[in-house]
Amino acid sequence: MEGKLRITNHIRRLRFFAGEMTQQALAEKAGVSRQTIIAMEADKYSPSLELAFRIALAFGVSIGEVFECESKRDES
Amino acid sequence: MSYQEKKTITSIVSALILMGAYTIDALGRYRAGAAPLDNLGLWAWMMLKYIGIGIVVTIVLQILFHILLSVGIALREKIRDEKSDDKAIERTIKGEMVEDERDKLIELKSLRVGFGLAGAGFIAALFSLVLGYPPAAMLNILFFSFFAGSILEGFSQLFFYRRGF
Numbered sequence A: 001m002e003g004k005l006r007i008t009n010h011i012r013r014l015r016f017f018a019g020e021m022t023q024q025a026l027a028e029k030a031g032v033s034r035q036t037i038i039a040m041e042a043d044k045y046s047p048s049l050e051l052a053f054r055i056a057l058a059f060g061v062s063i064g065e066v067f068e069c070e071s072k073r074d075e076s
Numbered sequence B: 001m002s003y004q005e006k007k008t009i010t011s012i013v014s015a016l017i018l019m020g021a022y023t024i025d026a027l028g029r030y031r032a033g034a035a036p037l038d039n040l041g042l043w044a045w046m047m048l049k050y051i052g053i054g055i056v057v058t059i060v061l062q063i064l065f066h067i068l069l070s071v072g073i074a075l076r077e078k079i080r081d082e083k084s085d086d087k088a089i090e091r092t093i094k095g096e097m098v099e100d101e102r103d104k105l106i107e108l109k110s111l112r113v114g115f116g117l118a119g120a121g122f123i124a125a126l127f128s129l130v131l132g133y134p135p136a137a138m139l140n141i142l143f144f145s146f147f148a149g150s151i152l153e154g155f156s157q158l159f160f161y162r163r164g165f
Helices: A011-017 A023-030 A034-041 A049-059 B003-031 B040-080 B086-096 B101-130 B135-163
Strands: A003-009 A067-073
Touching (some): A011 A034, A023 A034, B040 B135
16 A cells, blocks of 8 residues: 655644644744744644654643644555 | 754855855966966865865854854844843744754755765766866866855755755
């Protein structure tokens, strides 16, 4: 089953529910730059597993609540 | 514009300054007859000199850039909140200058692009010998391709930062 994986995330929504946590505050908690958070929210960057866990920990939720994976199967 | 992008632009500027300075110097000497194409030792010495100058220029420009950036951030923080103390400003500066996994990935990807060009330059340099050009031309092609490679590396970084991956 080969196909492309599209990883999406709910970081923006989770920030809102965390008292409108700023991107900078999340970046500091996760140990990355604000630009990386911006890139992730815009689905322009898929983080490493370690960073994904650190973001989930920053929100106090499981990794599955932050990231979602859609698979696009090859029709051919 | 992020800290990494500004830092990359500083590197591109220092590489361009150096490449320009070398081109003017080398062309001037060659036209004046002070750098004959068969004197490889002289060309090698000139290139070594510019590599040394390049290291110094890059360090000086990076120091200046970091000083200006820190002052800029400190001023911005003071304007935003007059009560912000030195510790808060220091924390903001550290937060702006953080380098993470995405930066490292972009650096590696861009390095590959830069090395690609330098490698192509090496092949072009070999071809120049095959085609009968003087060895000094080969040296110069090599030197320029490494410079061009580092400039392309910088532009690739900017591209990856803008487009994402």
